[in-house]
Amino acid sequence: MKKITLFLLSAFFLSTTVFAGGYQVRLQGNKQNGMGLVGTSLNMGSSSIFYNPGALSLMKDKLHFEVGASGIMSNIDFQMEGTNSNWQPNNPVSTPFYVYGAGKINEMISVGVGVYTPYGSTAKWDEEWAGKFLIQDIALKAIFIQPTISFNFNNKFGIGAGFILATGDVEINKAINYSDNAKANLKGSTLSYGFNVGAYYQATDKLSFGIDYRSKITMKMEGGDATFTIPTALQTTIPPTNKFDAELPLPANLDFSVAYQATDKLLLAFELDWVMWGVYKNLEFTFEEKGELLNTSDPREYKDTFIPRLGAQYAVNSKLHLRAGMYYDQSPTNEDYFTPETVSLNTFAYTLGLSYSPIDMLSIDVSFLQLFGQKAEKSYVPDNFNGTYQSITYIPGLGVSFKF
Template sequence: MKSKFLAFLGGAVLSAGIANAGGFQANLQGQKQIGMGHAGTGLALDHSSIFFNPGALAHLRQNGIQLGVSALNARIVYREPAPGISESRTNNPLSTPFQVYASYGKEESPLRFGIGVYTPYGSSVNWGNTWQGRFGLNELSLTAIFIQPTVSYRVSEKFGIGAGFVFATGSVNLQRSIPLVSTFGYESGLELDGGATGFGYNVGLYFAPTEQLSFGLTYRSRVDMKVDEGDVTYRLPGSPLIGANFSANRFNAELPLPANITLGIGFKPTEKLTLAADLQRIQWSAYESLKFDFNGNVGGPGMTTSESPRNYKDVFIYRLGAQYEVSESFTIRAGAYYDESPVQNGYLTPETPDADSRGISAGLTIALSEKVDLDASFLYLNKKQRTDDASKSGGVPGTFKSVAYVPGIGINYKF
């Protein structure tokens, strides 16, 4: 039991933050793009090109600031394997991934400078402390914020290049039950809490050979998030022997957030209609295992290190979107995408009960004035039902089903 305790502990602490290009990677970096299935690499739509394609940023003609936020409402249902028939449901708090972009360039200059602050990873999972898998996980909260200063250069009217440096900061909090009961009848528990930082970059090329056709290619690098001196706290029965088995109060860990390569195409068959398609490759194979180092025992004498296998696989996301300008002040959008799961059979866990996903979205823009636009979007995400024995991850065997509803709103100020 002690070895299983550490194995699952190692897998649970941060893995919810790395799994929504399958899982909880928050694909919510621009309100216009969300409305188009999150496609936008081959377009120069707005200042969110800082994320989607830095090479397209220099082709914008106006300076501006964008603010946007989404309300991520996710629900997961778990069913025990046969012969059990009971179910559990998460009671997740509302998550609010956000994005802030600003860019500036002189009217005739080929250079444009920008900065983006956005949340590509982060979510909350709350199973409660009475469900069947409580010794694996009660609750998990993760946030990751990327700060990206960017420069873009318009080589010609048809070609642009750009790059941005990424500083990532975030935090994680995990709570889980321990199968030890006090003399007063309450169940023991463990809480891990820590901050994480990492560095990376985002580069892009933009090419528009005609007014109707454009292409984009971007590479967002791997970011290794490091937790140093995270806090370990317990709720345990008052026994010296038990206390010696759980003496650690600090932990260190490192988690790879995978690199992404995206090819995008934009096509304008008419002056008012824009079509977009993105093919995104996520290099999840970087996530082979997760190792934790503790400054004392966690679960038994000499148990100060844990390493659990993940062996994720590289996957694709396929995106399609459309935008139609109904009038000068009103634009509508629609889109869809298919997101492959990187989690292989045997590795499913309750913090990342991941499966292939289908997303459908819609959106609109209303021009409130010459300088102010209002964006809105809505995304419905449906993950396939998945049954797994969790034999390789030390997780919770059973069947999981996930859905999410994600409305969003943004405001753009042009100057």
């Protein structure tokens, strides 16, 4: 237990990484992780704060707490077009985490609060790699804090809403083509707001439906710090320190889900997530000084994606549950504007998981995911940067939940 605590504490200081679908990370509950990340039609306790606030008021326990994290180990290989030169980013293990706590005020109303990390991206390419003028490394971290309230009617239909306070940090390094080792460092943080609403319907003992909408949140960085490492002769043209404004949209999600208790032991679930990536049109940086020279507007032109997910849970006995799932996550990127800052490929994933309850009040939740980013030739046309990418990602996860 002490070790787990340490592990989770360290998680708070690490970032999360992209593993598919732009820079969204949906590893927000180790039970759901094992079931193909299906969650909106499931009623698995306080993690409903993220997956579906509507289900929170229908949770079976008076008090429920969950805490956990995953370790994303992503491997990417890139080969530049027309060459036999390959580069692999040396991505650090990143650790999205979650903490939820919820309680029933009465039969009708539940409240709770969750802290989780649904967006993030870490890519650490070699400083001298072929795409160094596009990106050397990027670290995007967002932490959401969401107090939530949920109501149910006749123990079958629940609705819920949460207010999201989102903090974000972004740091980007890219090389500049003046002399050797010239580079730009851009660092900013932001505080923004959003909401998460959901509805849950327990149609029969066996069948449940869920729908959830998480709003778009725009991370607006104002007065971020820009540091330019450039030769002395150019410092009158490009000031070494500068301030910048930038915006990064965290897209809205609309999730539809259905779950079916096929037998006493077997639970099946299906979900379709609509991720509204279409809002990510451009990445713009506006600088306080020398804007006419430094300002950039780089097209991204993402498109909305629909992610189908399948998950299953098998209750071996009252202490042990086994889980499996799969999903297919289409890349939201545009054919002409695929940048190595977010290596988001069409991705197939399978998931595995189990929960073990040594005592009734405690469940230890383990999950493992493997993601296959399909090999594809990609271009970033504005920079004429072309090559083939492939990725394979491993994500082990561990969590605990307590109920009272």
